[in-house]
Amino acid sequence: MPAEIDLSVPHICEVQMTTTVNISPTSPLGVADHTLFVCKTCASVWQDGKRLGESGGEKLLSQLQQLAQDWDLRDEFPIQEVECMSACNRSCVVAFAAKGKLTYLFGDLAVDGSASAVLECASQYYAKADGLLPWSERPEALKKGILAKIPPLS
Numbered sequence: 001m002p003a004e005i006d007l008s009v010p011h012i013c014e015v016q017m018t019t020t021v022n023i024s025p026t027s028p029l030g031v032a033d034h035t036l037f038v039c040k041t042c043a044s045v046w047q048d049g050k051r052l053g054e055s056g057g058e059k060l061l062s063q064l065q066q067l068a069q070d071w072d073l074r075d076e077f078p079i080q081e082v083e084c085m086s087a088c089n090r091s092c093v094v095a096f097a098a099k100g101k102l103t104y105l106f107g108d109l110a111v112d113g114s115a116s117a118v119l120e121c122a123s124q125y126y127a128k129a130d131g132l133l134p135w136s137e138r139p140e141a142l143k144k145g146i147l148a149k150i151p152p153l154s
């Protein structure tokens with residue numbers, strides 16, 4: 001005979017759900033709806049199988065993190081560093097992704113001078129329901145280096 005469950009006491013799952021919902025202001029599941037991926041390995045200098053110093057990707061990531069402190073979307077559009085996005089010969093590389101939107105992969109970004117353009121373009125992406133970023137509207141630094149435009153999952 002199965003054990004009876006006292007339904008008058010909140011189940012542990014209900015308690016955990018309430019806690020999880022409050023973790024992030026961006027999603028009822030505590031998961032950000034938008035993510036700016038930045039490759040931190042791009043533009044590395046290698047010697048004897050070891051990376052020398054700070055990579056270009058790390059420098060760009062650092063600039064983006066610094067600028068994002070004053071970005072009005074910093075909480076809604078977190079920056080996530082990644083090891084590689086398989087576009088290594090087109091460094092530096094970033095990507096925009098969001099639920100229900102196109103995913104964009106951009107390359108050929110200069111280590112210095114492109115961070116503000118990346119955040120400007122990310123803001124444009126955020127504002128569009130489908131994430132579409134027409135060439136004519138993108139900042140100059142992100143006009144030429146588009147490597148992929150991937151449809152959203154349906």
Ligand code: FES
Pocket residue numbers: 039040041042043057083084085086087088089091093
């Ligand atoms: S090292 Fe940056 S995409 Fe591979």
